[in-house]
Amino acid sequence: MKPITKTILWLIAFSIAMGFLETAVVIYLRKLYYPNGFDFPLIPVSVDIAVVEFWREVATIIMLIGIGILAGKNAIQRFVFFLFSFAIWDIFYYVFLKIFLDWPESLFTWDILFLIPVPWVGPVIAPCLISLSMIVLTFVVVYYQSKEKHIYISFVEWILFIFGSIIAIISFMWDYIIYLSKNDFESAVWTLSTKTDMFEEVKNYVPDIFNWWLFGIGQGMILLAIVLLIFRYKDK
Secondary structure, three states, X not given: OOHHHHHHHHHHHHHHHHHHHHHHHHHHHHHHHOOOOOOOOOOOEEHHHHHHHHHHHHHHHHHHHHHHHHHOOOHHHHHXXXXXXXXXXXXHHHHHXXXXXXXXXXXXOEEEEEOOXXXXXXXXXXXXXXXXXXXXXXXHHHHHHHOOOXXXXXXXXXXXXXXXXXXXXHHHHHHHHHHHHOOOHHHOOOOOXXXXXXXXXXXXOOOOOOOHHHHHHHHXXXXXXXXXXXXXXXXX
């Protein structure tokens, strides 16, 4: 077995295990706060639980960055191995939720993805599509490096990756931003410093429409960057 293949397999194993741990925590939280099954609007959570949840998510990202740094042999490998681990973790998080809770009902079921600066929400398929893009990018980089090519991401490709990612993130926040525009701002945004309950301000928020156009533009820019990368190296 080639060293790079062994590395990829261990990254997959590590990320699946992390996905299971993430699922386990979410199962416990849903049993406590959503005994009848998760749904919007969100249920208020005490600040102590909210703070632990926030730092748990931070710790998860640090672990994924760490495994990328440890597994990669150069800067671009470390970067894509982090993305690869994140993608596998994210996909298997939903796989295990389906196995143990029979949730989501479909790939178009709404989920809350992140909380800062405002809630990020979207159908499950959207973050999964981004994760698949991360996996494709990783295999493109690994493939060309296996051909002993000095691969790097060009300035234009970085611009497409960065702005595509930003636009995709905005698409997840878009529905809540619209919600803010229709409601009093101070009653619609939560802050840990001034409230006794997290989500107290969003307890009436129910996602309405996902901005597929905005998401498609962001995802399209990411995919275009990958295509440009492939065409730069395919004939070298």
